[in-house]
Amino acid sequence: MGVLLSMGLLAGLTVGTGGDESVRADDLQSVTATSFRSSEASMRDTRSTGRSSRSLRETPTVTAIRRASPSVVNLHGQKTIRTTAASMAGGAPDSFRQVNGMGTGVVIDPRGYVITNYHVVEDVNELNVTLHNGEATRADLIASDPQSDLALVKLRGQGPFPTIPRGHSDDLMIGETVIAIGNAFGYVHTSTEGIVSALHRDVPVNETQQYRDLIQTSAGINPGNSGGPLLNIDGEMIGVNVAVRVGAQQIAFAIPIDQVLETVTEMINRHNNRRMVIGMDGAAVSRGGVQVTRLSEGGSAHQAGLQAGDRLVRINQQNIADPLNYELSVLELGPGDPMQVEFERDGEFFQTQLATAVSSQEFGDPAAALAWQVVGVSVRPAGESFVRRMNSRLRTNYRGGLIVTDVRAGSAASEQGITAGDVLLGIHVWQTAGLEDLAEILDQPNIRRGSKAKFYLVRKDQTLYGHLQLASQGNQLTRR
Secondary structure, X not given: OXXXXXXXXXXXXXXXXXXXXXXXXXXXXXXXXXXXXXXHHHHHHHHHHOHHHHHHHOOHHHHHHHHHHHHEEEEEEEEEEEOOOOXXXXXXXXXXXXXXXXXXXXXXXXXXXXXXXXXXXXXXXXXXXXXOOOXXXXXXXXXXXXXOOEEEEEEOOOOOXXXXXXXXXXXXXXXXXEEXXXXXXXXXXXXXXXXXXXXXXXXXXXXXXXEEEEEEEOOOOOOXXXXXXXXXXXXXXXXXXXXXXXXXXXXXXXXXXXXXXXHHHHHHHHHHHHHEXXXXXEEEOXXXXXXXXXXXXXXXXXXXXXXXXXXXXXXXXXXXXXXXXXXHHHHOOOOOOEEEEEEEEOOEEEEEEEEOEEOOXXXXXXXXXXXXXXXOEEEEEOOHHHXXXXXXXXXXXXXXXXXXEEEOOOOHHHHOOOOOOXXXXXXXXEEOOOHHHHHHHHOOHHHHHOOEEEEEEEEOOEEXXXXXXXXXXXXXXXXX
């Protein structure tokens, strides 16, 4: 009606005749031309500056994506997949093929620690990473929990790396806007928007695994998005994208961030406890830091003068904001490394130093403890049947081997790309058929002083070699 009314008034003015108040045709043309020139100038001003138009387009969603994107990384690598079953005895060897895997990760600490899904990094031979700025690097698997489908990897290269702002998942509202960022189908940093569709969803994966208490969202999540962040409208991570309902549209799921942080903290704690003994437990406090809740009598922390109730605020010049931050700072240490601790007690601040000790939990054998310290690997002997199958496939005659179960970040093994699942066959000119062989090798004078040594290993039916820059043993450990 507005348009019709406007056109009616214009027609009346155009054809009006007589009287001083009538509008002449030439007057109308003059007014119209002036109005057009004025509008054209205004449009030129808008186009030249772009300020008005851009401010309207710069929505909260745009701001949220811009805030979070620098901390999102693209993970990719090759996985070795078994395609035929192995014969029980003397049959054809297993058949393997290489497939490309991809996923997403989120940097949670400026030292380069990245959270992703376990299924993204599972069985990946070499984990390659593309950062937001296009820089390529590699990453090492630090710890994982298949049941929760979470993993922690560490970027190689020089930090600090941009980190994701963290939100909370205990106050989410159904209907609030959320954003997913990820490597969808290999298209890096794909961003999609949706809402929180439901909360506390349990989603079965198979007979032995089930995701619990997930966030359901309508944001587009596709293959390659796994491990990427689900954001709130403030650009804070509120979940880790994990799954999509096959055959359905706008039904996807994410692990809530509160659950993620708790699980990853426990995961790193288990990893740290296998490597070293500090002798204390801690808990989060509302004003930041970690409060000591328990001390082991005679342990390193007790000997350093710490008491239950002390609030740890810094470790080796790194601020401690929460238990996750504490565990990551401990993760940076090697067994036997000094630990500078700043803490608060009764409103006063103090400093102390404690020594971390090698844990006997995983290294009951002195040779295994030495392998962790010098080489940077946790190993276990390969069984006889495993060795027979390996020799049959490779047409070799090795007496045995040591299966790598863990690799210490920043170690000689990590720098050379040794990963869990590799089978260590030899160091220098000696075979590593068992832990006793490893003990003798690491006791050689040139090895004890710290030197370069050639190593040999098997990885998925490939025999590989490289050179390890071994750490000097000094007097930190004694073998019995």
